[in-house]
Amino acid sequence: xxxxxxxxxxxxxxxxxxxxxxxxxxxxxxxxxxxxxxxxxxxxxxxxxxxxxxxxxxxxxxxxxxxxxxxxxxxxxxxxxxxxxxxxxxxxxxxxxxxxxxxxxxxxxxxxxxxxxxxxxxxxxxxxxxxxxxxxxxxxxxxxxxxxxxxxxxxxxxxxxxxxxxxxxxxxxxxxxxxxxxxxxxxxxxxxxxxxxxxxxxxxxxxxxxxxxxxxxxxxxxxxxxxxxxxxxxxxxxxxxxxxxxxxxxxxxxxxxxxxxxxxxxxxxxxxxxxxxxxxxxxxxxxxxxxxxxxxxxxxxxxxxxxxxxxxxxxxxxxxxxxxxxxxxxxxxxxxxxxx
Numbered sequence: 305x306x307x308x309x310x311x312x313x314x315x316x317x318x319x320x321x322x323x324x325x326x327x328x329x330x331x332x333x334x335x336x337x338x339x340x341x342x343x344x345x346x347x348x349x350x351x352x353x354x355x356x357x358x359x360x361x362x363x364x365x366x367x368x369x370x371x372x373x374x375x376x377x378x379x380x381x382x383x384x385x386x387x388x389x390x391x392x393x394x395x396x397x398x399x400x401x402x403x404x405x406x407x408x409x410x411x412x413x414x415x416x417x418x419x420x421x422x423x424x425x426x427x428x429x430x431x432x433x434x435x436x437x438x439x440x441x442x443x444x445x446x447x448x449x450x451x452x453x454x455x456x457x458x459x460x461x462x463x464x465x466x467x468x469x470x471x472x473x474x475x476x477x478x479x480x481x482x483x484x485x486x487x488x489x490x491x492x493x494x495x496x497x498x499x500x501x502x503x504x505x506x507x508x509x510x511x512x513x514x515x516x517x518x519x520x521x522x523x524x525x526x527x528x529x530x531x532x533x534x535x536x537x538x539x540x541x542x543x544x545x546x547x548x549x550x551x552x553x554x555x556x557x558x559x560x561x562x563x564x565x566x567x568x569x570x571x572x573x574x575x576x577x578x579x580x581x582x583x584x585x586x587x588x589x590x591x592x593x594x595x596x597x598x599x600x601x602x603x604x605x606x607x608x609x610x611x612x613x614x615x616x617x618x619x620x621x622x623x624x625x626x627x628x629x630x631x632x633x634x635x636x637x638x639x640x641x642x643x644x
Contacts (some may be wrong), residue, residue: 328376332375350623360386362441362620363602364591365451366380366385366604366605367604370388372390373391373424374429374443377390384617386601390442391423391443392470392473393424393426393443394452397423397424398422400527401546401548405551407557415553416543417552417554420473421445426459430459433460433549437463441463443464444506445467450494464627467502469492469504471508472536492525493616507538508536509537510565519572522535522569535562535580536580539558556606559585563581579600580600581595582603585603586611588621588623590607590629596640
């Protein structure tokens with residue numbers, strides 16, 4: 305409540321990228337290491353789930369983009385996220401698109417961004433990852449050609465057990481190369497030849513009229529060896545406030561679209577492949593509904609921005625309450641249940 309009533313309004317009055325920097329510095333404070341165990345360390349086994357052969361404490365994770373340079377993954381994980389996704393990591397240092405490139409739409413709990421993968425680059429980020437291995441840390445990687453992605457995978461192989469391959473950022477030129485079925489298949493096969501880790505492919509969002517195009521792309525990814533899909537990236541949008549005039553929209557306005565895509569993807573792929581719901585995940589109801597429709601995990605980003613430090617904690621608390629009310633004993637049993 306303190307965050308929403310005081311901190312959040314202040315952050316929304318200042319430059320969004322500067323406010324993000326403030327948050328990053330906060331998570332690096334020694335104070336935070338003392339503060340978090342008191343409020344967030346106690347995790348309930350009720351919300352645990354085994355996905356991709358990995359035991360996770362919760363189905364709610366933090367999406368790629370919040371900790372692009374992998375500086376604060378462990379502090380973020382302590383906020384009761386089941387997993388956090390570092391990156392997106394690129395081979396070379398990138399400065400991203402020109403500013404302005406990020407702003408809030410507070411009334412609809414959304415963000416518009418055209419960041420374009422600003423990154424310190426693989427060499428520096430790899431040094432930031434000199435931490436104890438934690439299988440709850442996933443890494444997002446991308447590049448505008450196959451060689452860039454492969455080099456990232458080779459270097460980071462022992463820093464994670466799950467790679468998320470971003471082929472769908474609406475803010476980065478060149479990624480549409482991997483919307484070609486042959487190029488995507490070749491990329492995944494090369495990754496599987498050099499990596500023992502699990503592979504998730506992050507798809508673009510789609511309208512109902514486009515669903516077969518992207519469902520077919522998802523099928524190609526799975527048939528080529530990917531273990532699952534992240535559905536989906538931010539929604540492409542045009543906005544004159546952005547220096548480049550176009551970017552991606554994320555937030556609460558995407559919730560219903562995400563749930564539709566999850567249902568379509570599960571129907572298309574069958575029960576086997578892993579599906580991660582991403583887009584408009586704000587509360588325990590959103591997580592429940594995504595799981596019920598066929599998702600195995602969920603990711604939040606904009607929800608975390610607007611809901612604050614208790615975001616994952618409150619989702620887990622709400623899930624436990626709903627599980628008790630509906631006589632559900634495990635997260636796995638939510639799949640196929642009625643929506644709330």
